Amino acid sequence: MGLFNRSDSVQALLKKLEADANIDAAELEAILDVIGKAADFHIEKHAWMFGHGSKKVREFAGQQLLKVRSQPLADSLLRELPGKPSTLRAELARLIVVVAPERVPARLPILVHSKDPADREAALELIEAHPRWQEFLGYLKACLKDPEARLRQRTGRLLARGIDNVTIFLLLKEYIHDQDDTLRHIIIEAFARKPNGEIVEPFFERITREGPELRAVMTRALSHLAKTSQSQIEERVLPMLGDEDVAVRDIAVKLLSEMPDRLRVLRAFLVHCRGVACWLRERSVQSLQKIQDSLLDSLLTLMRDPDHELRVNAMMLASGSKDPRLIPLVRDIFLSKADWWIRSIAAEVLGRNPSKDVTEILASQLEDPDLQYSVIHVLGKQGTPAAYEIILNCLRSPSRGVRSAAINSLRDTKTPEAFEIVVKAARGDAEASVREKAIEVLQCFGDMSLAVLKEIETADAKERQRLAAAPLELCMVNENLNR
Secondary structure (H helix, E strand, O other), X not given: OOOOOOOOOHHHHHHHHHHOOOOOHHHHHHHHHHHHHOOOOOHHHOHHHHHOOOHHHHHHHHHHHHHHOOHHHHHHHHHHXXXXXHHHHHHHHHHHHHHOHHHHHHHHHHHHOOOOHHHHHXXXXXXXXXXXXXXXXXXHHHHOOOOOHHHHHHHHHHHHOOXXXXXXXXXXXXXXXXOOHHHHHHHHHHHHHOOOHHHHHHHHHHHOOOOHHHHHHHHHHHHHHHHHOHHHHHHHHHHHOOOOOHHHHHHHHHHHHHOOOHHHHHHHHHHHHHOOOHHHHHHHHHHHHHHHHHHHHHHHHHOOOOOHHHHHHHHHHOOOOOOOOHHHHHHHHHOOOOOHHHHHHHHHHHHOOOOHHHHHHHHOOOOOOOOHHHHHHHHHHHOOHHHHHHHHHHXXXXXXXXXXXXXXXXXXXXXXXXXXXXXXXXXXXXXXXXXXXXXXXXXXXXXXXXXXXXXXXXXXXXXXXXXXXXXXXXXXXXXXHHO
């Protein structure tokens, strides 16, 4: 501050200012005040001020240029724009556009098509600073093809500001599959901010190829459209439910959950399933079962549909639900004259909701030869006293197959009640094959069965010894010859 003397000439102050970029703030303000009031100060002669290290000096120079609006100086700044540091370049571009906007269009072709990246970056700076930058889309289109990735990306960010412009939208849409990850990210995020029907196709083309971050961006946009443009989303989502990638299947489920007309989309899904491979259908059903509770009302409606196959598929989709409203509808299918395999599936669904009523429904078809083994299998897994009573009765059946099925149905139950039933068969069934099945099932009970298995093994060994020690008696088939 002490170095500044108001008696100094303007030229001396200008030299001091040009030589020192770190003048004290108060002193700098005083110097600029003197220079600004001097009659012999002309900004055209001091273009160096626009590149001064002090922002305050640069702002002073800009104010002076706005006063005189010197076209030659603006042209000079245009020529000096390339290569300047980014902050300074942005300041100069804004100033040039204000002072001499008519000079910009003539300069742009030279800069945009220059071999020097600094020139091309200066062109972008000028376009971005221009209030009517959308008038230069032809140049921006060329900038999107720039060999420098950072310039392409900067162009993408600028164009993303005008995504509502149809021409810009279509221009960016061409680059949604670009190899530049950053440029793609810029474009996808721009589309996602204002989603419309035009993004549905490109987003579905990209969503399976992108990483988690971009998938999330696109999913949010498509979720919004799922609520307002269901038909456009629906037909593309259904095949995704069977995709091998779990993340893609989860996206499909998320989009379906956003659709307001659940009944229509589920009907479309079940019809779609008819034409796909069995393993794809199972994978698709498993995907949707994650949100089956939110779909249940629609599924219950479809289980009353005149289309028999549709009813059965709706039942399979709803099979994991514990909602009691499901039971009467599944019971109707189970007791119908449908094919045995459909009724067997209904038995499985009923079995997942164990209760006294369900047990009675299942037991009512125990004598049906087509359903007998399915019913026994389901009852064995229920683990209720009523179900165990039925399984115990099955062990009295004259059919070896029924007795073996009853024992096998308890393989995964692991309860004391089931254990006692299997032990009874292992010790006392009249046929060796049934006893062997019981011993095999007992081994599934782990430590609980060790003592019993050892006891049975010991008893069998003694029986074999007894038979080996007994005298061999030869008998004739004709009893009269044995006398």
